[in-house]
Amino acid sequence: MTYIEVDGVTKRFGDVVALDDVSFEVPAGEFVIVLGVSGSGKSTLLRTMSGLLSPTDGEIRIDGEPMLAPRPEVAMIFQQHNIIGDMSAYANALSGGINQFGFFSSVLQLQDESEKHRALDALDTVGLLGESEQKARRMSGGQQQRVGIARALVQRPNVLLADEPVASLDPGSAQDVMGYLRSASEERDLTTFCSLHQVNIARKFGHRFIGLRDGKKVFDGYRDDLTIDVIDDLYGDIDTEGMFVSRENDAENVADDVATT
Numbered sequence: 001m002t003y004i005e006v007d008g009v010t011k012r013f014g015d016v017v018a019l020d021d022v023s024f025e026v027p028a029g030e031f032v033i034v035l036g037v038s039g040s041g042k043s044t045l046l047r048t049m050s051g052l053l054s055p056t057d058g059e060i061r062i063d064g065e066p067m068l069a070p071r072p073e074v075a076m077i078f079q080q081h082n083i084i085g086d087m088s089a090y091a092n093a094l095s096g097g098i099n100q101f102g103f104f105s106s107v108l109q110l111q112d113e114s115e116k117h118r119a120l121d122a123l124d125t126v127g128l129l130g131e132s133e134q135k136a137r138r139m140s141g142g143q144q145q146r147v148g149i150a151r152a153l154v155q156r157p158n159v160l161l162a163d164e165p166v167a168s169l170d171p172g173s174a175q176d177v178m179g180y181l182r183s184a185s186e187e188r189d190l191t192t193f194c195s196l197h198q199v200n201i202a203r204k205f206g207h208r209f210i211g212l213r214d215g216k217k218v219f220d221g222y223r224d225d226l227t228i229d230v231i232d233d234l235y236g237d238i239d240t241e242g243m244f245v246s247r248e249n250d251a252e253n254v255a256d257d258v259a260t261t
């Protein structure tokens, strides 16, 4: 079953063409990573898929329904965690129900037992059950981003959209967070779409890859197709040495590769 359909999408901001007639389909359950240099249109694509932006031309359908505005079954994870430092990891995760259950019931903590269970379950999925009472501001950047993932999971999405979720993290924490994102996606049968700058991390965790250049889709393929030539083509003059790890070094099963801390 095709879950996400991006059908001839163009997005213009004045004279800037951020997306130029982009089309692809993503079947349910795929873990797709969008690659491309800064300004190639990755964030615009994700924000358009989430319903935060409207395409100038074309249409995005998720589960057959045009994406005209944000919907609870499509959760978005941002680079800037979007969590509240003074609240515990648990309270932050619980606030993921805001879209479904209303702002006031969320703030007043009027959630029922099943919502509370869902928040704890989501924290467990990202390996933070033991830290659920800890204030978010006392947590590392990687842990905060994992709280951000838990918060998105509480929304009970079918689709996860993650816009550069590890851009501000050191390489070790970035791998941890990507591992949890991938395992959460597998555990909960989610269709996941994630933009990344780091090609090595993308290659380790991605299932399928879409490459953008100047708003156009210039690559769409699976891990074996993502060769050094494709990377060079996507990143142009940027020195891509070291961005590419051979297949032998890829994790065979990244779900088993998730750190346990």
Ligand SMILES: Nc1ncnc2c1ncn2[C@@H]1O[C@H](COP(=O)(O)OP(=O)(O)OP(=O)(O)O)[C@@H](O)[C@H]1O
Binding pocket: 013, 016, 017, 018, 036, 037, 038, 039, 040, 041, 042, 043, 044, 045
């Ligand atoms: N709100 C906006 N108003 C005007 N131009 C915009 C807006 N958002 C994006 N753009 C332009 O659209 C193009 C694509 O930007 P976008 O942020 O999607 O790229 P990106 O690949 O996500 O870049 P980065 O990796 O730096 O986040 C750029 O030229 C950018 O300046």
